[in-house]
Amino acid sequence: MTTNNSQLRLPKIDFESPIMDSIIGLEVLRYKRLYGTTPPFIFFQLKSIFHMLESIGSARIEGNNTTIADYIESTKVHSGESRYWGNEEDILQIANGEEAMQYIEENIENINIDKFFLRELHIMTVKNLNPDKEGARNPGCFRMGPVSITKSSHIPPDFTQIESLIDELLLFVNEDCSPKFDLLKIAIAHHRFVWIHPFENGNGRVVRLFTYAMLLKKGIFKKDERIVNPTAIFCSNRNEYYDYLSKADSYTDEGLVAWAEYVLRGLKNEVEKIDKLLDYSYLKTAILLPALKNAFECSYITDKEYSILKIAFERTEFQASDIKDVLGKSSSDISRIIGKLREQGMIMPIKPSARKYVPTFSNGLLLRSILIMLDENGFLPDN
Known part of the structure; x- marks a missing residue:
């Protein structure tokens, strides 16, 4: 059961707050008609590259030290060869992320964001990985014991609360509301998932996939029109990512707004930057x-x-x-x-x-x- 000071909610926002600039800017980008001149066959090749970068970035947040060069040598240039240019487990962890991104892209229009979806993401994320390292003993199953969060003093809720907390989170995510709240809800939902920490391992990788899925499902960005790399926000400075997550753990308006502003400001900057490639x-x-x-x-x-x-x-x-x-x-x-x-x-x-x-x-x-x-x-x- 959640306490009053950890209730899932949207924070109150002052109209003069810097977060309003990010929300308004992203809303403009959301509805902006794109007239890119980059041919589709080149656009989709670029998109596959950024999906790869998304997966590498997400894994590196978790401590995976595989470089971009290692990964492309192992999977893109020398694919099919027995030699790996890095730790095989680390390479597989990133490849799993790419596969999950593709699953989201191909199915987001026809699937619901529900418990089955979250469990499916977890299964793909930890597939064939060592349970004592980055895998899980029970892929797709919520944890049955306590866990800790890297670089956080927050103690996740008892495992007996996970089902009800995830139900609450999914209701929050899927509830109809004014589109102007979509971006704020996605940022808050990202933090809430981390706060719950529903799986024994792989929660960080799953929540970043979950965030990408929400951006597509809510129509924030259309998958055939834009390249979006939200993990770039988090992996550029991992300590900053953890610091802002910790601020939101307070569940004060100030802490939640600081976290959401960090996410939305980074997302806006990332989208504006990558949109240049459409020219x-x-x-x-x-x-x-x-x-x-x-x-x-x-x-x-x-x-x-x-x-x-x-x-x-x-x-x-x-x-x-x-x-x-x-x-x-x-x-x-x-x-x-x-x-x-x-x-x-x-x-x-x-x-x-x-x-x-x-x-x-x-x-x-x-x-x-x-x-x-x-x-x-x-x-x-x-x-």
């Missing part, structure tokens, strides 16, 4: 073409491949006749080079058996250089 002129100039140059300088690609891929990114799609002047080769030589680029995952036909091709970079060697350019332009978390 293909910016994306091409700041990220894609410099990444190609980096890949060439690092000898990931040859000079001929560099020339072809540059045309591919400039035009967004190409065919053999478009590169004949550049290569000065016979048709058979061009076909061989195109075939090699396809095998390396750098281009693909626009549809099966088509003779037109588009550039690809979400897997394979180019991904290394894309990530370097995203980092140099401030799109990757600091940690």
Whole structure:
């Protein structure tokens, strides 16, 4: 049973409070009509990269030390090989997060945010992980004993209260209300889940997936229009994340507002930043073409491949006749080079058996250089 000073509620907000700027700014972004020029096939490749970053960031908050480079070498560049470029358990933990993100994306319109959903997220999060490390002895089951929270003095409620507390939380999340409260409710729900700590392990990873699902389910952001990376808010400064969670543990208006302002301010900044990638002129100039140059300088690609891929990114799609002047080769030589680029995952036909091709970079060697350019332009978390 909750005490009066830990009641689940929305805090009272002064209209002059800084949080109002974040709420209003996010509401403007929520209903802003997007006219991005980035082609869909490139948009969705970028989205897969940010889903990967989301999963890495979420795992790193929990102490996983796998670097972005380790993860892409193990799963994107050398996938299928027996060698791992990091701790195998840590790699699997991140891969589980990616799988759960995909599950949310593919099913959010047809599923309810309920106990079954939360349990399913937990099962995916801890799948095949060591129960003595980042796994769980009873995947998908609420805990049957006490737990502690990293870097927090808060003692989670007794396990006998979990069912009723989760029922209360889900009622709070799903209750119809004015859309103007949606963002505030999502921030408060994130904290409440952590405060309850319903599972024996993996609560942090699950709550960040839960938060992403709420953002999509409430229509804050449409999955086919925007790239959203909410975990970037939390993983850039883990100590700050824990500090603000602790402030909300007081369940005072001041503590709850401070936590919500931290979440919404970070989300607004993250969305505004990533929205820049919807402008293909910016994306091409700041990220894609410099990444190609980096890949060439690092000898990931040859000079001929560099020339072809540059045309591919400039035009967004190409065919053999478009590169004949550049290569000065016979048709058979061009076909061989195109075939090699396809095998390396750098281009693909626009549809099966088509003779037109588009550039690809979400897997394979180019991904290394894309990530370097995203980092140099401030799109990757600091940690």
